[in-house]
Amino acid sequence: MKFMRPVRVLVLVLVSSVFVCGSAFQAAGEKQEEEINWMSLEEAFKATQKEPRKTIIDVYTDWCGWCKVMDKKTFRNPEVVKYINSHYYAVKLNAESKEDIIIGGTKYAYDSEHRANSAAIALLQGQMSFPSIVYLDEKFNMIQPLPGYMEAKAFHQVITFIGGDYHKKESFxxxxxxxxxxxxxxxFAAF
Known part of the structure; x- marks a missing residue:
């Protein structure tokens, strides 16, 4: 019986080592999925003051089904992630947020009559549709809000059209x- 105890310990050590090593190799072999570097509206405004860049704002609500589909599909596409992270400040804005938002001395508060934050109302120009993507230039001025769900390829076309200033040179x-x-x-081939 005393002989069995060291054997059990040895077997446990070996089995544990296999699981630990296997997990380490699996983790090392898995490719880390890139994500969009989301920030708040206030953070994007401050970043734009230091290093001007266009801003893209995903205006969503918690109950919006198509917003969740964009999060799971469109915003996880590697080409979309790469382009947004290198050309835009990316913001997620819950349209129904009750937290005050302060941009350049202007306070945006929750508007109970419209059941939305006044920042979302202003960005969407009163057209409350979700999801909506709002594009701002390097000085935080409106380029355009675009309502509705977009597949990754169509979305990549829009973000590159605006991000590369092609909207100033030719039609979409x-x-x-x-x-x-x-x-x-x-x-294009990846889509």
Whole structure:
């Protein structure tokens, strides 16, 4: 019986080692999924003051089903993540947030009549539709709000159109048909 005890200990040590080593190899072999570097509206405003960059704002609500689909699919696409993180400050704004938001000395509070934060109301120009993506320029001025769910490919076309200032040079239709396929042929193939 005394002989069995060291054998059990040895077996436990060996089995534990296999699980630990196996887990370490699996973790090392797994590729870490990149994510969008989300921040608050206030953080994006401050960052823009230091290092100007366009801002993209995902205006959502907790009850919005299509917002959740965008989170799971569109915002996890590697090409979308890479482009947003390198060209935009990315903000998630819950339209129904009851917390005050202060931007450049202006306070945005919850508006109980509209059941939304006044920052969301202003950004969406009163057109409360979810999800909506709002694009701001490097000086935090409105470029355009775009309502509705978008698949990753269509969304990538929009973020590159605005992020690369093509919206100042050509129509979106021309960009989609001519410019985008030339610039993003590798990304285009990934969709």
């Amino acid at each position: 239709e021309d960009y989609k048909l001519r410019t985008y396929p030339k610039l993003y042929s590798e990304a």
